[in-house]
Amino acid sequence: KQEVTQIPAALSVPEGENLVLNCSFTDSAIYNLQWFRQDPGKGLTSLLLIQSSQREQTSGRLNASLDKSSGRSTLYIAASQPGDSATYLCAVLNFGNEKLTFGTGTRLTIIP
Amino acid sequence: SQTIHQWPATLVQPVGSPLSLECTVEGTSNPNLYWYRQAAGRGLQLLFYSVGIGQISSEVPQNLSASRPQDRQFILSSKKLLLSDSGFYLCAWIRRTEAFFGQGTRLTVV
Numbered sequence: 001k002q003e004v005t006q007i008p009a010a011l012s013v014p015e016g017e018n019l020v021l022n023c024s025f026t027d028s029a030i031y032n033l034q035w036f037r038q039d040p041g042k043g044l045t046s047l048l049l050i051q052s053s054q055r056e057q058t059s060g061r062l063n064a065s066l067d068k069s070s071g072r073s074t075l076y077i078a079a080s081q082p083g084d085s086a087t088y089l090c091a092v093l094n095f096g097n098e099k100l101t102f103g104t105g106t107r108l109t110i111i112p
Numbered sequence: 113s114q115t116i117h118q119w120p121a122t123l124v125q126p127v128g129s130p131l132s133l134e135c136t137v138e139g140t141s142n143p144n145l146y147w148y149r150q151a152a153g154r155g156l157q158l159l160f161y162s163v164g165i166g167q168i169s170s171e172v173p174q175n176l177s178a179s180r181p182q183d184r185q186f187i188l189s190s191k192k193l194l195l196s197d198s199g200f201y202l203c204a205w206i207r208r209t210e211a212f213f214g215q216g217t218r219l220t221v222v
Contacts, residue, residue: 043214043216046210091211
């Protein structure tokens, strides 16, 4: 059974700093890994999707990496802004049964 | 273009009442459809998924059921709600290249 863990559970950093969020998964037989953002009381916003054959994806100030063999992904946020405050979720799409398993989430607070 | 609709956005129901949440997708055929629940302060838990009409897989034993009466329709139901059924429910359409989510239904059982 796929298990996805995110560390840390919560993170507070001053505005302007760069930061890294971590995601680990137990079963490397995946199609892809995706990072989402969830604002309080709202649905999910897709940030980046990395196919299993890829090593990283970039969008603006966000960069996500994937090391499938070790079961790890990181989300790097450069020059953080207060608007980046949200819960960040990673999710892996399992090979075969096509289930999307979510991580436990990291609640990020950017301090102005 | 592909879209996914989920309603209602919010719902307050008394304990013991029935529930029906509907999710429909547009712009595709034979999609894989999923229901997730997020309890307060918790992560997203997969409840049910369906790879075709009439095909439902349940992930956890619970007070809920799901049905897929049409190719692009996925329904989450309960005959009698419990307080523990409160949470944020998300419908999703997932394929190997991307995932689409509905806007969610916030259910409060009182």
